[in-house]
């Protein structure tokens with residue numbers, strides 16, 4: 471079968487997206503060629519029935535991919551992209567998920583006439599619950615934007631932005647965001663244990679509470695502030711806890727500081 475998509479980098483994010491694509495009917499495994507130097511990660515891709523090679527020299531000479539997805543670390547993205555230069559300035563669209571790296575960097579390596587999409591995904595993509603945000607350069611046709619969005623939708627919700635500068639803020643909110651929530655689960659678990667619960671019970675309560683609250687916020691259509699008020703009895707237990715978290719905007723300021731640190735780091739990674 472013809473290779474339609476090359477995935478360069480099958481680590482945490484590359485594999486999360488690949489698993490979503492292959493599980494959906496949007497792409498057949500045999501249409502994907504994975505380029506990944508780590509043998510164990512190539513085996514993971516092969517287990518999904520994808521072809522996998524260790525480096526770009528293993529790509530069959532007659533390959534004309536519709537899409538090359540770059541899912542390597544920002545620190546090696548320039549060097550990795552250069553291996554796909556022969557697909558630049560043509561029909562192939564490039565999709566990068568690297569934090570920070572701007573479209574201009576890819577255009578400088580691949581050629582100024584290359585259609586390029588930047589996408590910021592997140593790891594819940596592995597179970598179809600990701601948040602994918604796209605920015606496309608002017609060479610990406612409306613049809614291709616729709617096709618790429620359709621492919622990405624197999625991994626979760628898809629949104630687009632028109633101003634590339636906002637990609638740093640997107641990265642700081644939804645790209646890195648799952649880690650903030652996982653840390654909150656760790657903190658709630660530790661607090662539960664400190665309050666006397668057995669560790670396994672504390673873990674279950676913390677995880678199911680975050681899961682249930684996120685699902686309720688997503689599915690009810692209500693403002694999170696209203697849902698919070700529905701939990702908070704006057705002078706009750708929740709009010710006591712929220713006094714600690716919300717007093718002096720403590721958590722709000724802390725989250726704002728964390729998001730700003732991530733945004734600033736995304737800007738740095740792009741340099």
Ligand SMILES: NC(=O)c1ccc[n+]([C@@H]2O[C@H](COP(=O)([O-])OP(=O)(O)OC[C@H]3O[C@@H](n4cnc5c(N)ncnc54)[C@H](O)[C@@H]3O)[C@@H](O)[C@H]2O)c1
Nearest residue numbers: 478479481482483505506541542543544550567568569591
């Ligand atoms: N992990 C996340 O939550 C997340 C979210 C959004 C975006 N991203 C972005 O995704 C990219 C990958 O991050 P990750 O967390 O998956 O990292 P990772 O280290 O898990 O995966 C990167 C993979 O690239 C492979 N690789 C290295 N050089 C290569 C080359 N020349 N050709 C092909 N493969 C090569 C590595 O062996 C590794 O398996 C980063 O640019 C990151 O900014 C990650």
